[in-house]
Amino acid sequence: MSPSVFQPPAGFPVTVSMLPPLDRFVAELRDIWDSHRLTNAGPKVQDFEAALRDQLGTPHCLTFCNGGAALLAGIAALKLEGEVVTTPFTFPGTTHCLALNRLTPVFADVDPVTYNLDPAAIEAAITPRTSAILAVHVFGQPCDVEAIEDIARRRGVKVIYDGAHAFGVRVRGRSIADFGDVQMFSFNATKLLTTGEGGCLVYKDAALENDLRRLRRWGMLEEGDVTMPGANGMLSEIHAALGICNLEQLEEERRLRKEVVAAYREHLAGLQGVELPFEALEIEPALAYFVIRITPEFGCSRDAVLQRLRDQGVMARRYFYPLCSRLPCYAHLPGAEPGATPQAARIAEEVMSLPLYGGLGRAGVEQVCQIIATAQADR
Known part of the structure; x- marks a missing residue:
């Protein structure tokens, strides 16, 4: 059975590799x-x-x-x-x-x-x-x-x-x-x-x-x-x-992922402090990742939400963190000075990649989003 219709038995990984029959x-x-x-x-x-x-x-x-x-x-x-x-x-x-x-x-x-x-x-x-x-x-x-x-x-x-x-x-x-x-x-x-x-x-x-x-x-x-x-x-x-x-089977996986993305947008829309990925009508999306941003208006940090998800088996990721300009091997380079890239620094502290794969389905999305909503309610 293809992972496109495979439900992981324990929790939700951030992705499941597409495999053919x-x-x-x-x-x-x-x-x-x-x-x-x-x-x-x-x-x-x-x-x-x-x-x-x-x-x-x-x-x-x-x-x-x-x-x-x-x-x-x-x-x-x-x-x-x-x-x-x-x-x-x-x-x-x-x-x-x-x-x-x-x-x-x-x-x-x-x-x-x-x-x-x-x-x-x-x-x-x-x-x-x-x-x-x-x-x-x-x-x-x-x-x-x-x-x-x-x-x-x-x-x-x-x-x-x-x-x-x-x-x-x-x-x-x-x-x-x-x-x-x-x-x-x-x-x-x-x-x-x-x-x-x-x-x-x-x-x-x-x-x-x-x-x-x-x-x-x-x-x-x-x-x-x-x-x-x-x-x-x-x-x-x-x-x-x-x-x-x-x-x-790429197009079938894309179709399933579009349904998952639509479900995420539906369930997270209007949740204060959650910024959804930018979308434009003239762009056919990659459907490789679904990355949200937890802003201060949410009421607790990205890392607190991430830990709540992981405690319940949802393997969301801080992605990308830390910035490449903060790594010891690159911290001496032009543009790596403190404050040189403020937008990138802020984004790295706030973004989080949620599970995205065709087999996640609406039911999986609902579970993930419920954990996020509960994290805000319990702040």
């Missing part, structure tokens, strides 16, 4: 067993990449063993130097990918409604040393892509998007994959489309492809043909097979 997955595995080919961009990886290009509406897409490897390679292929303007409100992996490419992250503040990089803050953070903007579609909410790409054109810098949460997003009918010089999507077990571990990179310039292929295979295109440093970033055939199967 086992017999469907086994059918894909038989091809792999017959071929004895497990890696090195075999037929399953090639089929999965073709399906991703179709799903994302992009001509160029390469898979990787995880989203971090994809982002590392995408940044490396651009051959950047100096500084990159980015957000402090993200998973540390975003910032790590810059540091590991010997680039200097420069933190800019975020928009208080979307939680994404504020274009005005980006512009203010650009210096003569800036070579790129690395923006994150936080919780799958698309960045102000038009504004960011206008800044990039005027200031002569590249645009990189961390789209780990944003697979399937559309902005005014246009695929989110259309934006940026390179963009990463993650297929980690917590993501809407999962291969267990995996990710992909989409890119506009076909001339990047040889370098990207080398970067994900020890610097070579063929055995012994090593022209640059690289690593092993290849997705396995087994992971690709899981991705092929999960793509087949």
Whole structure:
């Protein structure tokens, strides 16, 4: 039975990985067993990449063993130097990918409604040393892509998007994959489309492809043909097979998650001190996370509500906390000074990711929301 209709026996995890019917997955595995080919961009990886290009509406897409490897390679292929303007409100992996490419992250503040990089803050953070903007579609909410790409054109810098949460997003009918010089999507077990571990990179310039292929295979295109440093970033055939199967049921999972999101909005609407996720008519959402904000008007802190939920088996998350700019390895960087990003600092103290997966259903949503309402009543 698929997790889309699976009710966890003890409490509610923050997500449940989508899995295909086992017999469907086994059918894909038989091809792999017959071929004895497990890696090195075999037929399953090639089929999965073709399906991703179709799903994302992009001509160029390469898979990787995880989203971090994809982002590392995408940044490396651009051959950047100096500084990159980015957000402090993200998973540390975003910032790590810059540091590991010997680039200097420069933190800019975020928009208080979307939680994404504020274009005005980006512009203010650009210096003569800036070579790129690395923006994150936080919780799958698309960045102000038009504004960011206008800044990039005027200031002569590249645009990189961390789209780990944003697979399937559309902005005014246009695929989110259309934006940026390179963009990463993650297929980690917590993501809407999962291969267990995996990710992909989409890119506009076909001339990047040889370098990207080398970067994900020890610097070579063929055995012994090593022209640059690289690593092993290849997705396995087994992971690709899981991705092929999960793509087949993606729309059904999206349909179920839309019902869950609608139920959350219905039950939490009007609850003082609870801010619901921003939504816009022109955006087809990611449905990867449902993140609320507990403001002072609620009457108790986000962490108090989180503890109440966890005490009753609801595994909500502080996401993202702490800010990347507060981590010891990045606290010395531009934009990490106390008070430099006040919106991001406030958001990090107030947001909380609630359980979201198709099998949660209205009944599960009602239980979660009742705990939140009781936390306020008991304050």
